[in-house]
Amino acid sequence: MSDRAEVIVGDVEAVLPVLAPGYTACFCDPPYGLSFMGKHWDHGVPDAGVWRMVCDLILPGGVLLAFGGTRTWHHLAVAIESAGFEIADTLMWVYGSGFPKSHSLAKAIDREAGALGVQSQGANYAGGDFVPRDTRFRADYGYHYAPATPEAATWLGYGTALKPAWEPVLMARKPRTGTYAATALRYGAGALWTDGCLVPFAGEADEGATKAKNRHEAFDEAPRDSHVYGADARPRPNYQAKGRWPANLLLDEESAAILDAQSGYSETKHTDKPSDCGGNTWGGTFQTHRGPRGHTDAGGASRFFYCAKASRRERDVGVPNPHPTVKPLALCEYLARLILPPEPYRDAARLLVPFSGSGSEMLGALRAGWRNVTGVEREPGYATIAQARIAHWRQTYEPCGAEE
Numbered sequence: 379m380s381d382r383a384e385v386i387v388g389d390v391e392a393v394l395p396v397l398a399p400g401y402t403a404c405f406c407d408p409p410y411g412l413s414f415m416g417k418h419w420d421h422g423v424p425d426a427g428v429w430r431m432v433c434d435l436i437l438p439g440g441v442l443l444a445f446g447g448t449r450t451w452h453h454l455a456v457a458i459e460s461a462g463f464e465i466a467d468t469l470m471w472v473y474g475s476g477f478p479k480s481h482s483l484a485k486a487i488d489r490e491a492g493a494l495g496v497q498s499q500g501a502n503y504a505g506g507d508f509v510p511r512d513t514r515f516r517a518d519y520g521y522h523y524a525p526a527t528p529e530a531a532t533w534l535g536y537g538t539a540l541k542p543a544w545e546p547v548l549m550a551r552k553p554r555t556g557t558y559a560a561t562a563l564r565y566g567a568g569a570l571w572t573d574g575c576l577v578p579f580a581g582e583a584d585e586g587a588t589k590a591k592n593r594h595e596a597f598d599e600a601p602r603d604s605h606v607y608g609a610d611a612r613p614r615p616n617y618q619a620k621g622r623w624p625a626n627l628l629l630d631e632e633s634a635a636i637l638d639a640q641s642g643y644s645e646t647k648h649t650d651k652p653s654d655c656g657g658n659t660w661g662g663t664f665q666t667h668r669g670p671r672g673h674t675d676a677g678g679a680s681r682f683f684y685c686a687k688a689s690r691r692e693r694d695v696g697v698p699n700p701h702p703t704v705k706p707l708a709l710c711e712y713l714a715r716l717i718l719p720p721e722p723y724r725d726a727a728r729l730l731v732p733f734s735g736s737g738s739e740m741l742g743a744l745r746a747g748w749r750n751v752t753g754v755e756r757e758p759g760y761a762t763i764a765q766a767r768i769a770h771w772r773q774t775y776e777p778c779g780a781e782e
Contacts, residue, residue: 381744383768385753387761390424390732393754394431401752402567402727403441403717404432405739407705408454410447423453424733429461433552435730439561439568441466441717442550445705451546463550471709472544473630480537484523484530493526543633547713549626566723575716576621624716628709688738696770699763701736710742718747725749737764741771 386393411423432442442463446454451468459465488495525531554561554568561568579585688706693699719727727750731739734753737760743751755761 381749381751383740383744383751383753385734385737385740385755385761385764385768387755387758389756390428390754391431394428394435394732397435397730397752399435400728401436401440401730402565402719402723403443404436404730404732405443405710405714405717405743406730406732407445407703407735407739408733411450411453423450423457426457426460428732429458429463432730432732433462436552437565437567438552438555439558439565440552441568441570442548442552443469443713443717444548444550445471446546446548448542448544448546451548455548458548458550463552465548466551467549467626469547469549469626469628469713470544471547471628471630472633474543474633474636478537478539478541480539482523483533483536483538484525487530487533488526491527491529493530495526495530496524498522498524566719566727569719570624570716571718571720572624572716573620574718575624575712577624578621628712630706695767697763697766699736699767701760701763704736705738705742707738707742707745710738711745712742714739714743714748715746728752730754734761734764736760737767740764741767744768744771 408424409422411421429442436442442458444454444458455465455468485495523534525534551568555564558568688704692707693701693704714729717729718724724747727748729743729748729751731743731751731753734740734755735757737753740751740753753761753764755764
């Protein structure tokens, strides 16, 4: 393997101005500005000045992918757009395992009244007495709170927030100097590798059903005349795609199960063999990860868009990783492949990863086929973890989302 991965320790505002320009793209997970778990590095969303430095380093047409928070992504989008980028899309990473951070109104009212109710196990949500435990960062399900005051009883079952279940991924592009075609040929930047990110069919039955659904009678022989295409006598082939077009929606296992429960199943078959998220090389082909009990040739709507959440083992393989916001490698690999240029450009292509944290975006990029990746991380401890994780994965390939 002939890739180059470098983690530069330092604040992005000090490091970015001294980097040589000419990066093909940027992929990062910047602070959300939520002071998550009291971390000082998450005190604010990077402003337009930071993104202007990023924009100056990227080639014309270069794509920027940046994770954001649901409460602060609008600040991120405005800052990125103000820096000179054009917002191209917003992807949604949907998951089902987030912790509610709600404030129990009943307990708060009792506390302010100087009273204390009784908390016990055995809550029944359907009975209306389900109240999240009054902590800032998690709701302790399975507890019942008996209010001490009438006022608190009135507000029993009321909270202040919903459970987080998705994160946006902003897609922006540095303005082109010409057409898409001219920019791609000159700089090797600006395009999305859709064929490299096709969502695979779940099996032969799924592929056959999809192609049959999109088939038209006498499609190859008869002239076509419609309000969309107009009159066109040219022969057109039937639907022969090798997979589904990549979408701006990605699901984790729990949210996929919820979607499947709503959409219904056609036929479900289980397998004990975990699927491979990236082939057996760094630049392997992305596969939808199903975990140890994945669907094969049938299922619900979730088989169209799927990405597993990072497991504890994936986080800690190679080195213990205490970073609180680790992104799954399957997701990072998929997104990095989406912005990977064609083979003739890859030796020269460079990916910039500011706010690189413990290295998930860098690892995903290397697995996707990027050969030159530069990370910038302010916290020396996280930079050390990123370097150790990269070293481990270089020596031992393991499927993304491996179980604990």
